[in-house]
Amino acid sequence: MPKKPLIIIPPKNQIAPSEITSESTYLNRRQLMTSLLGGALIGGPLISHAAPSQLTDENPGGPAWLKEKLLAAKPAQPTSESITPYNHVTQYNNFYEFGTAKTDPAKTAHRLKPDPWRVSINGAVDKPGQYFLDDLLKGIDFEERIYRLRCVEAWSMVIPWVGFSLSEILKKAQPNSSAKYVAFTTLLDKEQMPEQGNRLSTINWPYQEGLRIDEAMHPLCILAVGLYGKVLPNQNGAPLRLVVPWKYGFKSIKSIVAITLMEKQPITSWNVLAPKEYGFFANVNPQVDHPRWSQAKERRLPNSLLKPNIVPTQIYNGYGEEVASLYGSLDLKKHF
């Protein structure tokens, strides 16, 4: 697969940069960081990208090797879009293992122990194995990717992830010819993830997601380990999460412990729960409504009471130029 440059298409209804203060501050800090990068590599404290006012948790912790690698990450191209402030990205989460309210994960995710962390890669691969995260990530360079995240609930954010293409990990395990799909599994542990012990939850734990192999190998599809240049906070899916920017957010599974290559389409949590509402593909598509709400538009967060900040939703979340070819003549209304 040819490596394509990351193209970020600005939305038509652009918010004036002055309305949200984060972007300019963020970009300035990043420039500063880039210029300091040489010195910082010696192992000084992690330089924050965001303005201090946006940070409620200045130091999400994390192992030293990860912090060092994050510092060396290649910065993203500047974007004309307003980046969602750090406090909102880290305090407004759908991570049902920690509770169903958006504010629950930030409160309870401290129970998760992301270090040490083990990930197994198995199934239709020539080199299956279970790895400690630092071993798995050896030799893999990080880069920053600023992606739009479109939730199936019709809100969206713009988030500066730090990670690497999923394909780099998959290639290490050497998928064989029967590997047609990739399945992902979140940690299953009631002690660390309290909602998994709640009998009133509709989800059959552990949370599972999946991609077709060509989707998984696409260069835009990343595994993230950082956010805003810092270690990924627990509530955002530490220590390792998927980010598939052209699909609804629920595809981007968090706190991954297993990656399984399969011949058959894997079971995915929301699809099993409500197949009419959540498809396996779950590509962002303004023309296919959720049965209970419209997907034509989205609320770009943060918004305010008088400015709901509603922007039109783009097909494939605006990444159609890069990913539409994956789907050829697939009937997107049927395979939603």
Place this chain on the structure above:
Amino acid sequence: MKQFLTTSWRRIWIFALSLTPCIWLAWRIYDDDLGPEPAKTLVNTCGVWAANFLVLTLMVTPLKRFFNWRSLNTHRRMLGLFCWFYASLHFGCYVFFILGADFQSFTFELTQRPFIIASIPAWVLLTILAITSPKSIMRLCGKRWKLIHQSIYIIAVLTVLHLIWQIRASYQDAIIYGVLLLGLLALRCKRPATP
């Protein structure tokens, strides 16, 4: 001390307590503490309090019957009016802040989403109950008043449907309010033969 527990003082206490969720929300708006999607927080919180006041209002009669707590009846009207107040805030915030007062998307949502379809007659009925709640109108309605106000049972059923049709990651809300509201309705089916 006892003077603060008379009916008129209790009325003031209950009024002030019932207003606290609203004041708390107003403070959080001022303090910019409603998160990245303030409209959603407003709508959800007002909805929860509308449901809470519906439960409280429906609890008055059983409490009166089982614990002979007659004095509670004096405050039923106020509790019912607060249910309407929070339901109206819930509805108003949804229309103005989430739909941006866009009438077109409102009519579209109205035809498409079962949980919204169920909520509209509930709010209309609540509004009728609020309008017919003053004593003067009560007298005007005569015998029909009781019948009109029994529509609170329909409102309770519609509220449960409104919650069931929104179930996503958890059955919790639907079960808690479903059990409370339907349970309170069931208590009324076993009414004693003599009034």
